[in-house]
Amino acid sequence: MSITIIPVRGLPIIHPGDDLAAxxxxxxxxxDRDVLCVASTVYSKAKGYIRxxxxxxxxxxxxxxxxRDREDPRFVQAVLDExxxxxxxxxxxxxxxxxxxxxxxxGVDRSNIEGDQVILLPPDPMAAAKDLHDAIMNRxxxxxxxxxxxxxxxxFRRGQTGVAIGWYGMPAIRDYRGDKDLFGHVLLIxxxxxxxxxxxxxxxVMGESNKGVPAVIFRNxxxxxxxxNLFFRPEExxxxxxxxxxxx
Amino acid sequence: MSITIIPVRGLPIIHPGDDLAAxxxxxxxxxDRDVLCVASTVYSKAKGYIRxxxxxxxxxxxxxxxxRDREDPRFVQAVLDExxxxxxxxxxxxxxxxxxxxxxxxGVDRSNIEGDQVILLPPDPMAAAKDLHDAIMNRxxxxxxxxxxxxxxxxFRRGQTGVAIGWYGMPAIRDYRGDKDLFGHVLLIxxxxxxxxxxxxxxxVMGESNKGVPAVIFRNxxxxxxxxNLFFRPEExxxxxxxxxxxx
Numbered sequence: 001m002s003i004t005i006i007p008v009r010g011l012p013i014i015h016p017g018d019d020l021a022a023x024x025x026x027x028x029x030x031x032d033r034d035v036l037c038v039a040s041t042v043y044s045k046a047k048g049y050i051r052x053x054x055x056x057x058x059x060x061x062x063x064x065x066x067x068r069d070r071e072d073p074r075f076v077q078a079v080l081d082e083x084x085x086x087x088x089x090x091x092x093x094x095x096x097x098x099x100x101x102x103x104x105x106x107g108v109d110r111s112n113i114e115g116d117q118v119i120l121l122p123p124d125p126m127a128a129a130k131d132l133h134d135a136i137m138n139r140x141x142x143x144x145x146x147x148x149x150x151x152x153x154x155x156f157r158r159g160q161t162g163v164a165i166g167w168y169g170m171p172a173i174r175d176y177r178g179d180k181d182l183f184g185h186v187l188l189i190x191x192x193x194x195x196x197x198x199x200x201x202x203x204x205v206m207g208e209s210n211k212g213v214p215a216v217i218f219r220n221x222x223x224x225x226x227x228x229n230l231f232f233r234p235e236e237x238x239x240x241x242x243x244x245x246x247x248x
Numbered sequence: 249m250s251i252t253i254i255p256v257r258g259l260p261i262i263h264p265g266d267d268l269a270a271x272x273x274x275x276x277x278x279x280d281r282d283v284l285c286v287a288s289t290v291y292s293k294a295k296g297y298i299r300x301x302x303x304x305x306x307x308x309x310x311x312x313x314x315x316r317d318r319e320d321p322r323f324v325q326a327v328l329d330e331x332x333x334x335x336x337x338x339x340x341x342x343x344x345x346x347x348x349x350x351x352x353x354x355g356v357d358r359s360n361i362e363g364d365q366v367i368l369l370p371p372d373p374m375a376a377a378k379d380l381h382d383a384i385m386n387r388x389x390x391x392x393x394x395x396x397x398x399x400x401x402x403x404f405r406r407g408q409t410g411v412a413i414g415w416y417g418m419p420a421i422r423d424y425r426g427d428k429d430l431f432g433h434v435l436l437i438x439x440x441x442x443x444x445x446x447x448x449x450x451x452x453v454m455g456e457s458n459k460g461v462p463a464v465i466f467r468n469x470x471x472x473x474x475x476x477n478l479f480f481r482p483e484e485x486x487x488x489x490x491x492x493x494x495x496x
Contacts, residue, residue: 002252002253002254002255003252003253003453004250004251004252004253005250005251005252005253006250007250013430088486088490091486092486102403102404102405110433111429111433112429112430112431112433113431114431151440154402154403154411154441154444155350155402155403155487155488156350156479156480156485156487156488157350157411157441157444157478157479157480158421158439158441158477158478158479158480158484159420159421159422159439159440159441159442159444159478160439160440160441161440161441161444161445161448162445163402163405172407173406173407174407174455181359181360182261182360182460183360183361183362185358185359185360191406191407191408192399192407192408192409192451192452192455193402193405193406193407193408193409194407194452196402196405196407196409196448197409197410197448197449197451197452198449198452200409200444200445200448200449201445201446201448201449201452203440203445204440204442204445204446204449204471205251207422207440212430223452229406230405230406230407231404231405231406232404232405232406236406237404238336238339238340239403239404239487239491240403240404242336242490242491242494243487243490243491245494246490246493246494
């Protein structure tokens with residue numbers, strides 16, 4: 001069976017206080033077991049997870065980093081405020097966030113918002129996904145999987161892709177442990193990050209600039225069993241361990 | 249317009265000498281401007297890029313790594329033979345390949361092949377994509393974009409996803425440099441790795457184990473302009489630089 005992917009078009013520009021789920025439900029028709037990807041930026045704008053830079057007071061560290069990297073020190077402070085642990089300071093801040101997500105500049109975004117403000121990631125992206133899941137269910141009666149996406153660079157490759165930072169109604173990872181291949185060998189590659197694969201393609205459909213498509217529906221999906229341990233425990237992450245060893 | 253994604257089903261198990269493009273063209277109907285993703289494993293099997301482990305003679309380095317990581321020294325030697333530069337030796341070999349692709353164990357695969365053999369990545373994945381593009385064009389008269397995929401881990405996250413290692417008839421990266429956002433600001437995130445976003449979702453459709461879907465068609469795509477500089481130049485790659493600093 002083929003999979004159909006439907007961009008949600010015609011949403012207005014989102015402002016704090018808007019009912020995002022109601023706007024999406026009005027713009028699109030859902031079926032049970034669809035997967036809905038929503039850009040974290042529009043969720044954050046609707047919920048008011050934004051900061052005017054005029055209200056940010058940069059500290060010493062932010063001023064030092066800003067000087068070195070020619071950034072606005074208020075922007076750097078906003079990034080540090082969203083960062084649980086700094087893995088790299090230079091040439092960009094690489095942040096571990098409270099949610100477990102690791103990303104450049106803590107996902108703080110200066111694009112697609114009016115004036116001198118920044119958009120923050122939702123502080124609890126898993127709760128954000130559940131919130132949207134329940135609101136879509138209430139509005140439409142349909143039970144859909146939700147993925148909250150962010151745009152991130154990949155290691156070793158130029159260019160951003162979409163990744164999942166929160167999800168609900170579906171697992172993050174398809175787990176093949178114990179499965180056998182076409183010839184009966186037990187599989188060596190055993191866990192697949194399906195939420196990232198779906199989030200990545202939703203980012204392709206959304207585009208980055210000015211297409212105004214902040215939500216994408218995936219239909220005829222088969223991603224309903226697996227587990228949710230998407231983020232490494234610190235001792236499991238070889239790359240982070242190496243980066244910290246260099247930093248310290 | 250919605251995008252349709254069609255798994256190519258019903259392909260036989262591929263063996264060296266098989267005409268993969270002919271088999272795919274027989275199993276699927278194409279339209280101009282489709283994108284066809286093909287798993288590197290089936291391309292390599294058709295072209296004979298496989299090695300019986302019995303013919304691999306492990307050297308000292310392979311024996312040393314195999315002892316530490318409890319691997320088959322012949323397998324480790326096969327990985328080293330495909331590796332242009334070793335970035336990490338332990339807990340897994342992280343390889344830079346001749347193509348510029350960086351991946352765990354040089355993408356050498358022990359799954360989905362008969363007996364005591366390994367599947368290598370195509371030595372020139374860009375040429376592999378052009379080869380398939382031309383062969384599909386000859387068979388069907390349709391001009392399609394081609395992506396050759398590999399399965400890789402992401403940094404900072406558990407679970408594998410699909411990535412692009414070769415492509416033809418389409419660019420790797422959508423380039424927003426100079427574009428403006430919804431509010432007229434010049435965009436800060438400016439390059440999007442669309443081949444990886446597409447390859448990732450094709451990996452979701454293929455599945456890992458025994459679904460027997462090594463090729464996926466994407467229809468109604470809009471990915472025809474951009475550039476091809478997917479792989480960093482060594483001096484651009486912050487993560488690799490840090491890993492090497494630790495290693496040395």
